[in-house]
Amino acid sequence: MKDSLKDAEIELQKLDVQNEFNDSGEEIECTSEREKVERELRAERARKKAEVRKRLEEAGRAKKAKKGFLTPERKKKLRKLLMLKATEDLKLQQKKRAEERQIVLSERIPTLPSDLDNIHPDELLILSEEYRSRIIELESEIYDLSYMNRKKDFEINELTIAVNDLRGKFVKPTLKRISKTDSQFDKIKKQNAAKIDFRSTLKTREGNKFTMEEVKKY
Numbered sequence: 001m002k003d004s005l006k007d008a009e010i011e012l013q014k015l016d017v018q019n020e021f022n023d024s025g026e027e028i029e030c031t032s033e034r035e036k037v038e039r040e041l042r043a044e045r046a047r048k049k050a051e052v053r054k055r056l057e058e059a060g061r062a063k064k065a066k067k068g069f070l071t072p073e074r075k076k077k078l079r080k081l082l083m084l085k086a087t088e089d090l091k092l093q094q095k096k097r098a099e100e101r102q103i104v105l106s107e108r109i110p111t112l113p114s115d116l117d118n119i120h121p122d123e124l125l126i127l128s129e130e131y132r133s134r135i136i137e138l139e140s141e142i143y144d145l146s147y148m149n150r151k152k153d154f155e156i157n158e159l160t161i162a163v164n165d166l167r168g169k170f171v172k173p174t175l176k177r178i179s180k181t182d183s184q185f186d187k188i189k190k191q192n193a194a195k196i197d198f199r200s201t202l203k204t205r206e207g208n209k210f211t212m213e214e215v216k217k218y
Contacts, residue, residue: 110130110131110134112127113127
């Protein structure tokens with residue numbers, strides 16, 4: 001398409017050059033050829049514009065169709081299906097964990113003999129001693145694990161404090177809650193203790209010793 005437009009423009013330039021040097025009789029033929037080439041150019045441009053417009057309209061329609069694929073109803077159904085799938089997966093995980101727990105418990109817990117009533121006392125003593133040693137071992141493991149857990153928590157806390165110090169962030173300490181009423185009562189008590197009642201310390205005297213007698217008027 002571009003090559004045809006270039007060829008048409010070259011022909012127009014040639015015709016312009018020929019118009020300058022040809023006679024008057026040949027000028028009519030050149031103008032007719034020029035008009036013909038111009039018509040072809042206009043038709044080519046119009047066709048090109050129509051193709052571009054058509055391509056843009058098709059792209060717009062495709063975009064609208066793609067945009068309207070997930071309608072609110074479809075979104076609702078899709079959300080419902082996802083929730084159902086998530087609940088099923090969660091149930092399967094819980095079931096699998098319960099089965100694994102039962103397997104581990106069956107491996108760790110020793111089985112008791114079925115006829116405990118008819119067993120010999122010596123065998124019972126041996127069995128009880130085994131269980132006792134097993135309990136002591138498990139308690140020691142629990143203590144070790146709890147100690148390791150506390151140690152890890154302490155190390156994590158120390159590392160977080162160190163990282164915050166390096167970053168320059170201030171870690172707000174945990175403050176103790178104090179009720180406002182108690183603090184207000186304490187303030188009132190202190191204020192009352194600071195006030196001294198001087199009148200209570202004064203002694204009361206009987207009689208009017210310092211009263212002035214009235215002067216008799218004659």
